[in-house]
Amino acid sequence: MNKKDFPKIHFYDQDFVDIYDKSWSWLADYWLNPKTGEAASDGYFIYPGVSPDSKELFIDQFEAIFASFFLVYSNRNYPASQNLDYLYSKQEDNGAIRWRYNTVTGLAVEDSENPKGVSMPLFAWAEFNLYHKSANKKRVKDIMPILQKYMEWIDAEFKQPNGLYAAPVAATSMRNSPRENAVYLVDFNAAVAINAAHMSALGEILNDKELGFQYKKMYFSLKTRINGMMWDSETGFYHDLDKDEKRLPHKTIAGFWPLLAELPNADKADTLIAHLSNPATFGTDHPFPTLSADHPAFSEYGNGYCGSVFPAFNFMVVKGLEKYQKYDLAREAAIRHVYYILEGLSPANSKERGALYEAYLPCKEGFAKWDSDPDFPRKKYMHTICLSTIAIMIENIIGLSISLPRKTVDWIIPNLEIMGIENLSLKRNLITILSNKSTRGWEIQMESEKLYYFTINILNSKKKTLPIPSGKCSMLIDKL
Numbered sequence: 105m106n107k108k109d110f111p112k113i114h115f116y117d118q119d120f121v122d123i124y125d126k127s128w129s130w131l132a133d134y135w136l137n138p139k140t141g142e143a144a145s146d147g148y149f150i151y152p153g154v155s156p157d158s159k160e161l162f163i164d165q166f167e168a169i170f171a172s173f174f175l176v177y178s179n180r181n182y183p184a185s186q187n188l189d190y191l192y193s194k195q196e197d198n199g200a201i202r203w204r205y206n207t208v209t210g211l212a213v214e215d216s217e218n219p220k221g222v223s224m225p226l227f228a229w230a231e232f233n234l235y236h237k238s239a240n241k242k243r244v245k246d247i248m249p250i251l252q253k254y255m256e257w258i259d260a261e262f263k264q265p266n267g268l269y270a271a272p273v274a275a276t277s278m279r280n281s282p283r284e285n286a287v288y289l290v291d292f293n294a295a296v297a298i299n300a301a302h303m304s305a306l307g308e309i310l311n312d313k314e315l316g317f318q319y320k321k322m323y324f325s326l327k328t329r330i331n332g333m334m335w336d337s338e339t340g341f342y343h344d345l346d347k348d349e350k351r352l353p354h355k356t357i358a359g360f361w362p363l364l365a366e367l368p369n370a371d372k373a374d375t376l377i378a379h380l381s382n383p384a385t386f387g388t389d390h391p392f393p394t395l396s397a398d399h400p401a402f403s404e405y406g407n408g409y410c411g412s413v414f415p416a417f418n419f420m421v422v423k424g425l426e427k428y429q430k431y432d433l434a435r436e437a438a439i440r441h442v443y444y445i446l447e448g449l450s451p452a453n454s455k456e457r458g459a460l461y462e463a464y465l466p467c468k469e470g471f472a473k474w475d476s477d478p479d480f481p482r483k484k485y486m487h488t489i490c491l492s493t494i495a496i497m498i499e500n501i502i503g504l505s506i507s508l509p510r511k512t513v514d515w516i517i518p519n520l521e522i523m524g525i526e527n528l529s530l531k532r533n534l535i536t537i538l539s540n541k542s543t544r545g546w547e548i549q550m551e552s553e554k555l556y557y558f559t560i561n562i563l564n565s566k567k568k569t570l571p572i573p574s575g576k577c578s579m580l581i582d583k584l
Contacts, residue, residue, distance in 0.1 A: 109179055109181070109527065110125075110128045110177075110178060110179055110181060111177060111179060111498075111525055111526065111527055111528040111529070112125075112525070112526040112527060113497060113498065113502060113523075113524070113525050113526075114522065114523050114524045114525070114526065114538055115497075115501065115502065115521075115522075115523045116521050116522050116523060119446050120442060120446075120497065120501065123442070123445065123446060123449065123493050124493055124494060124497050126493075127460075127486065127489070127490050127493040127494050128178070128181075128494070130460075130484060130486060131149075131178075131182060131486055131490065133484075134149055134150060134151060134152075134486055134487075135147045135148070135149060135150075135182065136148060136150045136152065136161065138150065138161055138163070138190075138207035138208070139161075139207065139208055141161050148163060148186055148187055148190060148207065149167075149168075149171055149175070149182070149186060149187050149487065150162070150163065150207065151167075151482065151485060151486070151487055160206060160208065161206070161207045161208055162204050162205065162206060162207065162213065163187050163190050163191065163204070163205050163207055164203065164204045164223075164487075165191055165201065165202070165203050165204065165223035165224075166203070166223050166224060166277050166416070167187070167487040167488065168187035168188050168190075168191055169188070169224075169226045169227065169229070169230045170416050170419065170487070170488055170491060171184075171187065171487050171488070171490070172184045172185065172187075172188060172230045172233065172234060173230070173233060173419070173491060173495045174490040174491055174494040174495040176233065176234060176237035176238070177237075177494055177495065177498055177528070179527075179528070179529040180529060184234060184237070184238075185234060185243070188227070188230065188231075190205070190207075191205070192247065192250045194210075194212070195250055195253065195254065198257055198260070199253035199254050199255075199256050199257030199260075200220075200221070200254075200257045200261075201227075201254055201257075202221035202222075202223075203215070203218060203221045203222060203223035203275065204221070204223075215274060217272055217273075217274035217279070218272050218274035218275055219272075220261055222258070222261070222262065222271055222272075222275045223275055223277075224275065224276060224277070224291070224292065224295040225254070225255070225258050225292075225295050225296055225299045226295055226298060226299055227251055227254060227299065228251055228298075228299045228300075228302035228303045228305075228306060229298050229299060229302045231243075231244065231247060231251070231302070231306060232302040232305055232306060235306070235309065235509065236506070236507040236508060236509060236510075237506065237508060238508060238531065239508035239509045239531060241309065241310070241509075244306050244309050244310060245310055248306060248307075248310065248315075251303060251306070252303075252315075255299065255300075255303065255319075258296065262292075264288075266288075266329070266333075266349065267325060267326065267329045268288045268293055268326075268329055268330075268333065268345070269288070269289075269292055269293050269296055270287050270288055270289075271289055271292045273286060273289065275289075275292060276289060276291050276292055276358065277416075278291075278356065278357075278358065278394065278409040279408065279409065280407070280408040280409050280410065280474070280476070281356055281358075281394065281395065281408075281409035281410070282354055282356075282395065282399065282401040282410065283344055283352070283354060283356065283358075284352075285346045285347070285352060286344035286345070286346065286352055287344075287345060287346055287347045288333075288334070288344060288345035288346075288349070289344050289358065290330070290334050290342045290343065290344050290358050290359055290361060290362065291358035291359075291361040293326065293329075293330055293334070294330065294342075294358075294361035294362045294364070294365045294367065295361060295365075296326060297323055297326045297327055297330065297362075297365040297367065298361075298364055298365045300319045300320075300322040300323040300326065301319070301320075301323045301365065301366070303315075303319035303322075304316045304317075304318075304319035304320040304323060307319060309509075327365070327367050330342070330362060330365075330367055331367055331368065331372075333345060333349060333351075334351065334362075335368070335372060336351055339355065340372075340375035340376060340378065340379065341355050341359050341376060341379065342358075342359040342360075342361075342362050342367075342376070343355070343359065344356075344358070354395075354396070354399060355379075355385060355386075355395075355396035355398075355399065356394060356395050356396070356409075357386070357392060357393070357394045357395070357414075357417045357420075357421070359376070359379075360376070360380075360392075360420065360421050360424055361420065361424070362376070362424075363376065363377070363421070363424025363425065363427060363428065364420055364423055364424040364427060366427050370428070373428045377425065377428065377430060377433070379396075380392060380421065380425075380433065380437070381433070383397065384397055384398050385397055385398060388413075388466040388467050389440075389466070389467050389468065390413050390440065390441065390444045390464055390465060390466050390467065390468070390469075391413070391418065391421075391437045391440055391441055392413065392417065392418055392421050392437070393411045393412070393413055393466035394409045394410070394411060394412055394413070394414060394417060395409065395410050395411050397411070397466070404465065404466065404467045404468075405465065405472065405473045406463055406464070406465055406466065406472025406473055406474065407472075407473065407474055407475065408463075408472075408474040408476075408477065408480065411466045411472075412463035412464065412465070412466065412472035412474075412481070413441070413444070413463060413464040413465070413466050413472070414462070414463050414488065415441075415445075415488045415489050415491045415492045416488040416491060418437070418438075418441050418491075418492065418496075419488075419491040419492070419495065419496060421437070422434045422437060422438055422496060422500055425437075426500075431500075431503075431516050431518065432518050434500050435500050435501060435503070435518055438492075438496045438497075438500040438501050439501055441492055441496075442492055442493065442496070442497070442501065444464055444469055445460065445464070445489070445492055445493065447469035447470070448460070448461055448464060448469060448470060448471055459471075459483040459484055460483070460484050460485065460486070460489045460493070461481040461482070461483060461485065461489070462480065462481035462482040462483075462485035462488065462489070463480070463481040464481075498525065502523050502524065502525060503515055503516040503517055503518070504525060504537070506528075506530065508530055508531055510557075511555070511556045511557055512556065512557045512558075512559065513535070513537065513556060513557070513558050513559070513572075514558075514559045514560075514561070515537065515558070515559070515560050515561070516561045517539065517560070517561065517562045520539065520541075520546050520562065520581065521539065522539060522540055522541065523538075523539055524536070524537045524538035524539055524549075525537055525538075526538065530556070532553075532554075533552060533553045533554040533556070534551075534552070534553055535550070535551065535552045535553075535556070536549070536550065536551040536552075537549075537550050537558075538550075544580055545580055545581065545582045546580070546581040546582070547578050547579070547580055547581070548560065548578060548579045548581065549576070549577075549578045550572055550576070550577050550578065550579075551575070551576045551577075552572055552573075552574055552575070553574055554574050555571060555572065555573055555574060556571075556572050557569060557570070557571055557572070558570050558571075558572045560584070562581065562584075566581070566584050568584050
């Protein structure tokens with residue numbers, strides 16, 4: 105396939121289209137030979153060392169998992185599972201897969217703040233998404249023994265007698281977050297629940313009922329404990345616990361991971377989600393800060409994880425909102441987030457040239473700062489920024505949800521606009537879906553090489569599922 109054959113998006117704001125296109129173009133610079141750091145089309149997705157003369161190259165578990173969520177849309181120009189497979193190849197006899205590897209030496213990176221080298225256990229979440237974008241059942245069968253051994257290691261090393269998991273804050277990547285005395289981390293425990301739920305789903309894909317039941321039981325057990333011990337009805341939030349299982353007062357972005365795990369009931373979810381619109385907590389101008397705005401350590405300059413806005417965590421929050429059908433809020437937050445990214449790319453009143461950044465300011469446009477880390481934020485940090493400029497663009501701003509095994513495309517449109525996607529590869533089927541205003545009114549134009557099922561949901565008032573035949577066709581919105 106020609107390297108230019110990425111899916112095209114259509115949107116009424118051309119700046120959104122431009123940053124999407126540029127993201128695919130810039131990704132080419134980060135496929136490197138893991139030993140030499142030289143560009144290699146069949147290499148790994150690697151962010152080179154922060155200093156120009158650095159010879160260190162790393163593959164990071166957190167990055168690899170999140171990057172897979174936008175690489176699935178590359179029309180197979182970039183292998184979405186490449187870095188994941190590298191990590192799987194490093195699995196130790198006890199099941200361990202460490203948080204980061206130096207690809208030059210092939211060794212796990214040691215970290216005094218994270219002595220066991222654990223990362224957020226989310227492999228099954230990534231693999232479930234890969235399956236729905238590729239329909240590769242054989243891959244699920246091949247990687248399941250690896251994922252099972254990994255979960256056994258997580259259980260053996262981090263599960264405590266109270267049923268919760270104890271891990272260092274460094275395992276969550278939120279290194280300078282003011283989470284002093286936190287032993288039972290809400291995000292790490294929610295991640296284990298997310299992984300267990302998706303392990304169960306992968307088991308069901310393989311028709312392994314025993315495996316499905318085993319992990320479903322694990323998920324519900326953890327769900328009960330997190331809701332019972334970490335939820336605070338007075339603050340309407342999920343909190344970390346100290347060694348004595350007492351809830352700690354701080355509110356961080358970690359408290360929203362339970363949405364993605366589908367842990368809260370509808371009432372708790374509404375209370376928790378209200379924080380995202382509350383300017384006193386997480387409803388800052390640029391959504392969403394990593395620390396609640398009412399915390400004494402909150403910084404308008406970001407100061408690392410004391411308020412900066414990180415694309416990976418915004419992606420997590422947006423996907424959590426989807427679980428509770430809060431599509432309008434998810435889209436509104438996504439659009440505001442991308443506007444701030446665009447501001448950083450073309451800063452007004454600045455002599456310095458703009459760029460894409462690892463993290464942004466929470467209360468105005470611009471990149472975040474961290475006094476103790478001069479290399480923060482990393483420029484063109486494509487490993488997570490593309491979650492916003494590609495994945496969220498397709499899934500939340502345009503509103504498409506795709507499943508190859510089910511042969512379904514869902515399109516949630518909160519309002520009628522000129523937008524859509526062109527030449528998106530669904531395995532060996534290129535599809536185009538565009539909304540346009542014609543003389544006959546609003547019209548959805550579609551083109552496909554094979555039949556699939558299309559569900560359109562407009563303004564939450566019109567919803568219809570139709571079989572879309574091969575070839576070109578169109579439908580008038582007024583006729584639905």
